[in-house]
Amino acid sequence: xxxxxxxxxxxxxxxxxxxxxxxxxxxxxxxxxxxxxxxxxxxxxxxxxxxxxxxxxxxxxxxxxxxxxxxxxxxxxxxxxxxxxxxxxxxxxxxxxxxxxxxxxxxxxxxxxxxxxxxxxxxxxxxxxxxxxxxxxxxxxxxxxxxxxxxxxxxxxxxxxxxxxxxxxxxxxxxxxxxxxxxxxxxxxxxxxxxxxxxxxxxxxxxxxxxxxxxxxxxxxxxxxxxxxxxxxxxxxxxxxxxxxxxxxxxxxxxxxxxxxxxxxxxxxxxxxxxxxxxxxxxxxxxxxxxxxxxxxxxxxxx
Numbered sequence: 300x301x302x303x304x305x306x307x308x309x310x311x312x313x314x315x316x317x318x319x320x321x322x323x324x325x326x327x328x329x330x331x332x333x334x335x336x337x338x339x340x341x342x343x344x345x346x347x348x349x350x351x352x353x354x355x356x357x358x359x360x361x362x363x364x365x366x367x368x369x370x371x372x373x374x375x376x377x378x379x380x381x382x383x384x385x386x387x388x389x390x391x392x393x394x395x396x397x398x399x400x401x402x403x404x405x406x407x408x409x410x411x412x413x414x415x416x417x418x419x420x421x422x423x424x425x426x427x428x429x430x431x432x433x434x435x436x437x438x439x440x441x442x443x444x445x446x447x448x449x450x451x452x453x454x455x456x457x458x459x460x461x462x463x464x465x466x467x468x469x470x471x472x473x474x475x476x477x478x479x480x481x482x483x484x485x486x487x488x489x490x491x492x493x494x495x496x497x498x499x500x501x502x503x504x505x506x507x508x509x510x511x512x513x514x515x516x517x518x519x520x521x522x523x524x525x526x527x528x529x530x531x532x533x534x535x536x537x538x539x540x541x542x543x544x545x546x547x548x549x550x551x552x553x554x555x556x557x558x559x560x561x562x563x564x565x566x567x568x569x570x571x572x573x574x575x576x577x578x579x580x581x582x583x584x585x586x587x588x589x590x591x592x593x594x595x596x597x598x599x600x601x602x
Contacts, residue, residue: 381415539555
């Protein structure tokens with residue numbers, strides 16, 4: 300099944316690439332390069348400007364009070380008119396900096412980016428809110444949303460593309476750091492408002508650990524398949540040390556131990572390490588098949 304998916308993925312991507320090249324050849328010359336890039340600016344800068352919602356892109360009618368403009372911003376956000384919402388919220392924070400709606404507007408700017416799936420900008424805006432309003436009652440919410448924004452940036456699992464564990468997962472580490480920061484600060488808070496996202500945060504943390512452990516497993520399996528046993532053992536050891544709470548931990552211990560046992564010239568400390576890991580499996584809360592396999596390997600080691 301996996302091989303079929305890979306073949307279909309390669310086939311579809313190949314067709315899409317050919318179609319894209321044909322469009323480029325046929326239509327791009329008639330428009331001119333200048334239509335797609337500002338002179339003297341990098342493509343990265345152009346993309347950043349587009350993602351940051353230029354205020355000049357949208358014209359709105361501002362009202363007299365902070366409350367009126369804030370409520371109009373909420374209406375625009377509800378209607379998914381995100382650029383318009385950000386216009387109103389920016390107006391409130393700049394024109395009425397000492398109003399109670401100024402801090403709320405800072406937060407709603409971040410929410411607008413988040414709802415529009417501009418997650419990098421959202422994370423930055425939430426961080427700005429915390430930096431500017433460290434004692435605000437919504438700091439816990441903003442702290443969690445930083446982590447959630449990072450989490451939403453992780454690669455998806457759409458079948459025509461390579462699975463997530465084959466992609467760059469550096470954002471998963473950023474997510475873990477942000478989630479741990481939220482849990483550390485607010486898990487034992489006496490305010491229910493601060494702790495309402497703890498369960499979701501722990502679920503996200505487990506998922507990120509699983510994703511990273513899957514990546515380590517994928518690389519380790521490749522090395523072992525190619526006969527690079529020491530390199531494979533190294534990646535399995537990384538998985539075991541860093542992702543003990545992941546779903547792949549017991550499988551990694553078994554595979555690490557099997558390959559350690561097969562290597563006749565293995566150092567005694569590595570064999571001892573494998574035995575300790577197997578004993579942890581036999582004593583742990585794992586299914587009986589896994590525990591029996593661990594016990595069998597211990598017998599092979601002479602324990």
